[in-house]
Amino acid sequence: MSVTLPIDPLKPRFLELLESHHMVVESQTGSGKSTRLPLWASEKGRVLVVEPRRVACLALSDFLSSGQGPRVGHAIRFESTVDEQTQVAFVTPGVALRWLSEDGLSGFNTVIIDEFHERRWDTDLLLALLKRRNRHRLVLTSATIDGERLASYLEGERLIGEGRQFDVSLYHLAKESRQLPDERGLEGRVRDAVLRGLEESPGDILVFLPGKREISQCAAQLKDVDVQTVPLHGGASNAEQRAALRSGERRRVILATNVAETSLTIPGITCVVDSGLERRTHQRNGRTVLGLHRISLASAAQRAGRAGRVQAGICYRLWGQHAPMEALTPPELKREELVEPMLAAACAGERLQDLEFVDTLPEKSLGIARDKLEQMQAIDAQGKATDHGRRLYPLPIDTLFAHLITAMEDKACREAMVDLSAALSLGARLWQPPTSEDGLKALKAWQPLECDAMTLLSLLRDKLPEALSCDKQMLAEARMLANQIRDALALPQLSVATPVSRNAWLASVMRAQPDLVYVRRLKRSQALGNGFSEVQQGRDSRVPEEAAGAVVFDQFSLPGRGVKQTLNLATCMAPVTFKQMLEAGLGELQTGVLQEDGHTLVSKVVYAGRELGEVTHQGSSDQVVATLVREILAQQRLPGVAERLRSDLAAWALWCALGEGQGETPEPESWLIQQLTDLGVESFDDMELIGEEELTFDGIPDWQRAEFDERFPQRLTLAELKVTVEYDIRKKSIDVVYHSGTRKAGPKRWELPRWTGWRVFYRKASKRVALS
Numbered sequence: 001m002s003v004t005l006p007i008d009p010l011k012p013r014f015l016e017l018l019e020s021h022h023m024v025v026e027s028q029t030g031s032g033k034s035t036r037l038p039l040w041a042s043e044k045g046r047v048l049v050v051e052p053r054r055v056a057c058l059a060l061s062d063f064l065s066s067g068q069g070p071r072v073g074h075a076i077r078f079e080s081t082v083d084e085q086t087q088v089a090f091v092t093p094g095v096a097l098r099w100l101s102e103d104g105l106s107g108f109n110t111v112i113i114d115e116f117h118e119r120r121w122d123t124d125l126l127l128a129l130l131k132r133r134n135r136h137r138l139v140l141t142s143a144t145i146d147g148e149r150l151a152s153y154l155e156g157e158r159l160i161g162e163g164r165q166f167d168v169s170l171y172h173l174a175k176e177s178r179q180l181p182d183e184r185g186l187e188g189r190v191r192d193a194v195l196r197g198l199e200e201s202p203g204d205i206l207v208f209l210p211g212k213r214e215i216s217q218c219a220a221q222l223k224d225v226d227v228q229t230v231p232l233h234g235g236a237s238n239a240e241q242r243a244a245l246r247s248g249e250r251r252r253v254i255l256a257t258n259v260a261e262t263s264l265t266i267p268g269i270t271c272v273v274d275s276g277l278e279r280r281t282h283q284r285n286g287r288t289v290l291g292l293h294r295i296s297l298a299s300a301a302q303r304a305g306r307a308g309r310v311q312a313g314i315c316y317r318l319w320g321q322h323a324p325m326e327a328l329t330p331p332e333l334k335r336e337e338l339v340e341p342m343l344a345a346a347c348a349g350e351r352l353q354d355l356e357f358v359d360t361l362p363e364k365s366l367g368i369a370r371d372k373l374e375q376m377q378a379i380d381a382q383g384k385a386t387d388h389g390r391r392l393y394p395l396p397i398d399t400l401f402a403h404l405i406t407a408m409e410d411k412a413c414r415e416a417m418v419d420l421s422a423a424l425s426l427g428a429r430l431w432q433p434p435t436s437e438d439g440l441k442a443l444k445a446w447q448p449l450e451c452d453a454m455t456l457l458s459l460l461r462d463k464l465p466e467a468l469s470c471d472k473q474m475l476a477e478a479r480m481l482a483n484q485i486r487d488a489l490a491l492p493q494l495s496v497a498t499p500v501s502r503n504a505w506l507a508s509v510m511r512a513q514p515d516l517v518y519v520r521r522l523k524r525s526q527a528l529g530n531g532f533s534e535v536q537q538g539r540d541s542r543v544p545e546e547a548a549g550a551v552v553f554d555q556f557s558l559p560g561r562g563v564k565q566t567l568n569l570a571t572c573m574a575p576v577t578f579k580q581m582l583e584a585g586l587g588e589l590q591t592g593v594l595q596e597d598g599h600t601l602v603s604k605v606v607y608a609g610r611e612l613g614e615v616t617h618q619g620s621s622d623q624v625v626a627t628l629v630r631e632i633l634a635q636q637r638l639p640g641v642a643e644r645l646r647s648d649l650a651a652w653a654l655w656c657a658l659g660e661g662q663g664e665t666p667e668p669e670s671w672l673i674q675q676l677t678d679l680g681v682e683s684f685d686d687m688e689l690i691g692e693e694e695l696t697f698d699g700i701p702d703w704q705r706a707e708f709d710e711r712f713p714q715r716l717t718l719a720e721l722k723v724t725v726e727y728d729i730r731k732k733s734i735d736v737v738y739h740s741g742t743r744k745a746g747p748k749r750w751e752l753p754r755w756t757g758w759r760v761f762y763r764k765a766s767k768r769v770a771l772s
Contacts, residue, residue: 005032022156045109093122181276203270431470652699
């Protein structure tokens with residue numbers, strides 16, 4: 001520690017408090033907290049440092065490993081240098097949670113959660129679990145954090161250190177002072193700001209952009225500029241990330257997402273260009289949606305600080321100086337679904353809803369997560385992790401994919417699901433289908449099945465033709481992930497993958513997770529539904545529009561038009577026929593038609609509003625009763641019963657409304673179902689024992705019924721005119737409605753019952769006239 005850093009004066013107080021207190025440590029960017037605090041804490045025992053981003057884990061581990069001091073290691077997906085002799089371990093939150101579920105992090109004394117202000121769900125959950133167990137000393141760090149509130153939550157102490165921040169000159173480049181960050185024309189505005197920065201600043205330039213697409217677009221805009229453009233994002237390879245952290249021979253323009261906001265010192269940066277945008281998930285209409293958002297003021301301050309790490313710098317903001325932006329980024333637990341957090345908590349022995357978080361969790365999101373995990377049988381009714389759930393959790397993929405893998409019915413299907421899950425778990429598209437005629441011919445020859453899922457399997461398992469291309473680094477990562485999961489499940493490596501029967505695989509998937517099956521809308525061929533939600537077929541999907549339905553393995557949700565609308569794009573589909581859906585047991589039986597044998601039903605099967613086909617079967621008691629009721633109401637069985645029942649129910653409803661009696665008035669169908677069920681009808685033969693008198697509604701007493709019908713008839717036959725009568729008790733009005741007859745004029749008031757105190761109208765077609 002030959003170099004003095006601004007955080008160094010805090011060391012005595014930090015070590016004193018570490019003996020008996022949790023801590024929140026605040027200091028400006030560049031103070032040295034990410035490198036000094038772990039080393040200080042290692043004087044009191046082993047330290048686990050949780051870094052929200054993989055790139056920070058690697059950078060900090062590499063930096064501290066290069067000097068003298070305690071043994072330092074890191075653990076990220078696919079890579080770990082941590083062993084029992086490691087004193088300081090830098091890990092991602094997912095690794096920390098898995099280790100917590102395995103041994104409670106028993107080998108560590110102190111847990112430092114760095115950059116806590118990002119408020120990721122995994123760091124929030126880790127903190128809540130560790131606080132509840134109270135077995136470790138906890139330290140939260142950040143440059144922008146609500147320190148007082150967090151210290152109160154931890155019942156700990158708050159330390160505030162000085163930062164080493166050179167002056168950063170801020171320039172807002174929008175024409176209007178209240179103009180918000182905007183994606184329109186972004187690449188052109190970034191180019192202009194970069195050119196200005198090259199003239200006004202001596203060092204490298206760091207540009208903050210919302211995603212890989214914008215990074216590619218801005219890189220294209222800068223091709224003719226004499227600089228080295230370097231992409232930096234979560235999907236970049238470890239080598240690319242390390243390259244961004246080293247100085248270059250030429251002036252560099254680092255095009256980065258918000259991975260570069262915190263914990264990293266990118267050398268040579270004296271200028272920042274900030275788009276003011278990021279891609280962030282949030283809950284919308286019951287789904288987690290990825291959308292473009294404006295950053296918070298706290299994030300803007302973090303980004304600007306990157307320009308003042310080594311000398312005075314410049315920050316160009318592409319929005320107005322007085323733009324109304326939110327102060328802090330909302331926590332993920334409030335804006336994403338809670339399936340993964342709930343399973344992670346259950347595997348750590350806790351119920352998510354029982355934990356104390358910094359912010360209260362949304363009840364609706366808790367309910368949705370509980371329902372999904374119970375459906376997967378990953379948790380039981382008490383919210384505890386099942387054996388199935390514990391098998392799912394360690395797999396480094398989405399909970400749904402983990403469930404499908406373990407639910408497959410044979411080894412070949414399980415391997416196929418592993419490989420597809422790996423291909424879909426990278427957070428970005430593995431490849432783009434060709435658009436040229438030669439490319440399309442090569443694709444057809446290589447994988448003739450027009451199926452996104454089988455195409456991805458071929459991509460992982462087979463050699464790609466020269467006419468086709470994909471992201472080689474991402475393909476290598478997908479194969480590595482597939483082999484890692486295969487190892488965990490004792491399956492053969494990808495190089496000797498078991499061939500799979502597509503139909504058997506999809507049948508297994510449909511039985512395990514029926515709601516992944518969608519049928520095509522009749523009038524909108526690009527839209528498909530499953531009875532609960534709708535998806536639009538993605539532009540790059542290979543599935544033909546004439547396919548009746550598909551298993552939708554992956555969706556990409558975006559905000560649609562309006563406040564609550566969500567656009568769900570199906571990005572990985574496997575076409576299936578109605579016959580395959582029937583064989584998988586999908587759909588609901590509609591009321592069947594009784595065959596001549598008097599025992600067999602032929603029923604239509606309907607799924608998400610589409611008729612899949614017909615099945616012949618012996619009806620269950622419920623289906624038998626439903627069929628009998630339909631036939632009675634259609635006058636096909638026991639003629640006259642339905643008409644009398646409707647009349648009796650209508651009279652009873654009026655009787656009760658007039659205050660003559662009390663009770664509910666059921667619908668004819670529901671009353672018949674209940675009556676036949678109470679009579680013990682389970683087969684069609686049982687109906688032979690049922691008489692009409694047993695299907696009579698017991699409403700108005702018999703000795704009062706005739707008088708009541710005379711006062712309040714439901715039908716009247718007049719001279720050359722038949723009418724029905726409708727009563728509105730609330731309005732105290734009666735409508736006499738034309739039914740049939742040759743009379744042109746309406747009824748006279750004297751022809752009708754007295755109806756004292758009622759207003760009476762005659763209605764024919766659209767005309768309604770009062771009768772006086």
